[in-house]
Amino acid sequence: MQAQISRDQPITNSYSALTQFWENIKALTEPYWYPTKAGGRAFSAVIRSWGMLITLILLIIGLVSLNVFTNFLYRYLVDITITGRDVSKFFDTVLIYSVALIFVTAFVGFSKFVRKQISLDWYQWLNNHILAKYLYGRAYYKINFKSDIDNPDQRLSQEIEPVINNALTFVTTFLEKILEIIAYIVIIWTISHQVAIILVIYTVIGNVVAVYLTQHLNNINQEELQSKADYNYCLTHVRVHAESVAFFRGEKQESNIIGKRFTKLVKNVQRRIDWERNQDIFNRGYQAVIEIFPFLILGPLYITNQLGFGEISQASLCAYLFANSLAELINEFGVSGRFSIYVERLSEFSSALEEVAKEPTNVSTIKTVEENHLTFENVTLQTPNYEQVIVEDLSLSVQPGEGLLIVGPSGRGKSSLLRAIAGLWNAGTGRLVRPPLEEVLFLPQRPYIILGTLREQLLYPNTNLQLTDAQLKEVLQKVNLQNVLNRVEGFDTEVPWENILSLGEQQRLAFARLLITHPSFTILDEATSALDLTNEGHLYQQLQETKTTFISVGHRESLFQYHQWVLELSENSTWQLVTVEDYQKQKQIVNNPPPENVPITINNLPKETTVITNIITGFSHKEMQTLTDYSLGTIRSRASQGKSITTKDGVTYRYNKDPKVLKWLRV
Structure with missing residues (x-):
């Protein structure tokens, strides 16, 4: 959570929050602007980014300089209009003033273009940088076990771009408005020291009030961002589980859940609107006072002929522009509160991805060795948080071409053993010898259906394979999915396959991938649970013909005939490994003592x-x-x-x- 600054909070806490915010900024910006690690950004890309940034700074300086120049032209033009009789000088001044305004317009357009181009390049790089961390070392999987990291998908899709846009907008606005404020103060100082001093004092007081309002808005913005994420996740959850909701007729309950989260979101938005109202009133009142007081001070000087009308007009215009610049600067500080929230969340997410991708230290882990067979050597497997022992001192070896069936009560760790083989879980002790993961294909109970064409579905995860339509049709025939082609226009049609294919058809699609990739080892986690016995037997026969070594998790007695060994997981992390024949005899004795x-x-x-x-x-x-x-x-x-x-x-x-x-x- 963002540190909240209040009167009762020690100054050290405010300093600590500011320090942490700066560290978060450095963590997100340094890899882009100051790459130091090997494999970072190319030197040419860094030079290009710095070139655009320097160009943007020069454009801003040029724009402010032109604004100051047009300000003096405005004063001169007023004097000529009021006191002068030289028409040619008047039109010459108007012409120069018009040309200057054209340049101002061009500078404004080009500066915004360069800023947006920098923003796009930076956003593209940072998105790919965070996405690479998300996919590296299976961080996308491990991050789910960190309860303090919510909605990683939203942090990727919706919270990177605001960081870039707000960062560049704040920096460029801050630079431009500070230069303008300094320039207008100098101009006013040359006209009246008294007005300049009053403006500076008034500015300090206004900033103190603005910071107070901004701090409350920061906290409200953070709560609103969290409530939006929760509401978005709730809607996504209904979409993903639409069929289950429809089966249970749970529309009313889902409506209540969505309604509660939306109500919370509306309350946060209402709080923000109320505080923004106060801030808008303050900003406009603050600006109005600055606009009027130059007349109160300088008006009498003009009446007594101590100042010319042009000077009065210039001072009034400068005070007005000073007020506008200050109001925009204060407003930018208010917006930066939301920016700081995005920075905090994105930095927290990036650090968490790096942490979960690292190999754990000072903890016991299962040693994994890659060889062309599968062996557990005195393996004790625990949950990732080391709170529960799943199986203790497991020793077994699966010979090439054999089939091992893992059975046991629900929740006893059958799928957890498969996670250990896949390298997802490694908390525990012992030694696991397994083939390279490139030679292993995992078939879960609910197959993973990618976003893509039918061809890509069948070839996944090796989408670079080249198979003809005839070969793919033959594979579909083997798994009894030939009718799928009647529902689409061809193998290169992209449709929402999860909605088109039933769970049984999805499981047959997974077996089709198996027949295409020909893995040396296959892991099946209740991969035929949605199939009838005929289809199950047909697919397992196809599996045996591939000569692959396979491990299955399942409860059906029909699976015994396709395996040679049974690993039974029992209570208290115990286990036994027996042949299928011995296991069936044991069950007969238990059932008929x-x-x-x-x-x-x-x-x-x-x-x-x-x-x-x-x-x-x-x-x-x-x-x-x-x-x-x-x-x-x-x-x-x-x-x-x-x-x-x-x-x-x-x-x-x-x-x-x-x-x-x-x-x-x-x-």
Whole structure:
């Protein structure tokens, strides 16, 4: 929030706020005007920007000089008109005055043109600069976990241009009006010291009042900016979730939500209007006093023939122009309050993007190594804020061509494991070996539909691939999407695909991307949840034919037949890795338990041998944990991998995976 300056606030706080504002300005302007980092702006571009800025400053100085020159011409013209009889001198003066005004007009036009050109170039560069930060290191994803950064899309689209426009307008207006005020004060001083001194004192008092009014407007403007962002986000939310709102018939509730935010916005706008009214009254009254008092002081001097009429007219005109320049300067300080808010929000956003893109320090992270296989080595995965452990001490390896199915109750971290593979989450410990992300294709439950043509949809994310229409039609045929072409004019038609394609069709479109890109590894997060079993089976068969290594997250029992291994995530961050056959047998035992008090027996001796039935005595995972120094996750991992464990008393045990046993037995 912007620091609020009031009578009760210590001066040090005001100084601190001013210092912070200056630091924010430097952070946004230095990379453009003083690039010091490698890979910054080209030297030729910097020289061009400085050239335009110097040109703008010279135009402003020239404009003020011309205004002063025309002011003296005005005085001379008045004297000739009142006292002179020389008509030729009168017309010569009028001609010079007219030429000077033409130059003034030209200087005004060119100065505004150069200022707008600088503004456009600076805006284009700053937008690309912030956008590059937004997309670098997946900052656009990580920024969502920073609760203090609201509406990043609005900060990008609506708050960069005002920073540039207000900055240039303020600087050029400040320079021009200060030069004009100094020039008019000097002119008035040559006519009357008394008038000049009174104007200076009056200016100081007026500025104190103006700063007081401006500070309140700054706070109101900041609240209005926030309320506009909230209102805009609310409308965007309804548009994005229009179908869900329609299904629930939630128009009344949405109207109430939108109405509350709009009411808050209107209240802030009304507060601003009230304060701007006070400011406008002050500005006009302040200007009116300056306009009238030269007559009160200089009028008697003219009556007593101590000053000429031309001097009186010039002093009055200078006082009027002084008042106008001062009013514009005060108004610019008022507008700069909104400018300071934009600067603060944009600087905060830029710093947050840099922060989230950096690799965390002094925290434990999962070490990632790129190789042509996927292996978790004693990985403990946590949420990005390190507040919750998702899975503990996970060790497994997915061999090329195999399929791994991740199952477990909702909220147990199935999708989080996929985020870890993608490098989105890395909070925790252990070592993750994965292929380069360029060789991995992710298929989420709700596929990402880009803004583009059907061709671009199919080729995404490798839009530089060159496939003929016939090849694309063949792919659509394989995923049963051939009818999509009947709804549009061709592959290069751009329409709102999210509204045209159902969720099931979008999931089939995602599989079409898979068949086009031929990735080495595929990650599917309930990627067939909206499909019937026939379409699901057809797509998984297509997937198996690509010989890709794939990992699926899902709940359907139909998925078991397409995978070789099952990773089950359970409560307390525990897990087990078993074959599909073993997992299905476990579930059968759970769903159909044996009668109580009936011992579990093994009868696997050769037929030639007498059958001996023994009662199996063994230990569960938790019982083994009390006998060893291993964590529960490690015990489950060694059980799934068929490894033995030696207890504290020196006895070695091995886990029996027989569905009728499932115990740690003494070797």
